[in-house]
Amino acid sequence: MPPTRALTELEGCVLGLVWANGPCTPYAVRKVFLSSKSPHWSGSAGAIYPLVERLAGLGLLGSEAHATGRRASLRYVVTAEGVRALVGWLGPSWPDWVAGVPPDPLRTRLRFLAALPPAQQRQFLLDAEELVREHRDRLQDEADRRRGEDFYRYMNVRGAVLVMTARLEWLREFRLALANSAGAS
Amino acid sequence: MPPTRALTELEGCVLGLVWANGPCTPYAVRKVFLSSKSPHWSGSAGAIYPLVERLAGLGLLGSEAHATGRRASLRYVVTAEGVRALVGWLGPSWPDWVAGVPPDPLRTRLRFLAALPPAQQRQFLLDAEELVREHRDRLQDEADRRRGEDFYRYMNVRGAVLVMTARLEWLREFRLALANSAGAS
DNA sequence: CCGCTCATGTAACTGGTTACATGATTTA
């Protein structure tokens, strides 16, 4: 058989979620994404449902009937093969972009901050700081709540908090350096 | 006229690069992505060339003839309309995902670290730490080189360094907490 | 002149989004 292509991020993540949350419906998986604090997980139906079927077709997920009330549905479980795929996806042999600098839309934009008049540049940075701080604080709350709960889930949120704090620190440094250079010129 | 759809990340970034690098060919833009330290910018030809034409079609880029030797080519410039579009893309009214937690493939994977036997979990984290540290150090070199040069370019790399350092700190914390909980149980 | 890299593309594919559809279930 041809070496099956690597899983996408979404596929790996769904596989992991089904593995972590026992037998569950696609919608249960979807809800995780919908309520995720990371806005890049859209959890759109058009992504999840076909994806789950795809994983099932690959033999990584198995399904069992599951009737809630009058309505019939399927609950999925990770197969032995699925676990192997999950572990393979986890690592530790990653393509470059897994450990490399992650994308950051804010950083991308600030690369071109010079396109704005100086007064607006400062305001721009202040606005960004406020937004990022809000997000960070909300994540910190989430982390506190997860504290005693599942360790891995906690560490996941913890990672987000640390990265957001670093971004915040960067924005502050950026603003101060900007004020400095403006005063000097 | 219908409210023109928002620019994609790649479109905004290309627009910014053409704005920053004066009149330049699509290939010059491509080279920036190809030599970028952020691995998520692929700079594939199939993305750049059609994209530049798209921006030109929208009136955000203008082109001028440009002959190197016998070969004819086009160099592009940002139009006044293009500058307006760039500024609009920059902000400061961002969709959620711009200031929110950025994606992080490593964090995504470690969410499911429990799928590995405990001994491998620790090794996994050590491997990740080493890789991230390498990337961070290489970025730090780049930052040092950019030091006196363009301020905004420097701050861009600086942001990457700070985020990578935060990820590193997170991995360390993760590993220590893991060792702790393993010893305790 | 040969082969290598530069520079500019193009065609097919694909994963994910948007927007819609539909029946089941809950709530006012």
Next chain:
DNA sequence: TAAATCATGTAACCAGTTACATGAGCGG
């Protein structure tokens, strides 16, 4: 029972990737 929301989809679209093609310039 009417309205809202839950749960499960599907079809069209789209941006970006992969893989290929092609000619120009250059180093041996």
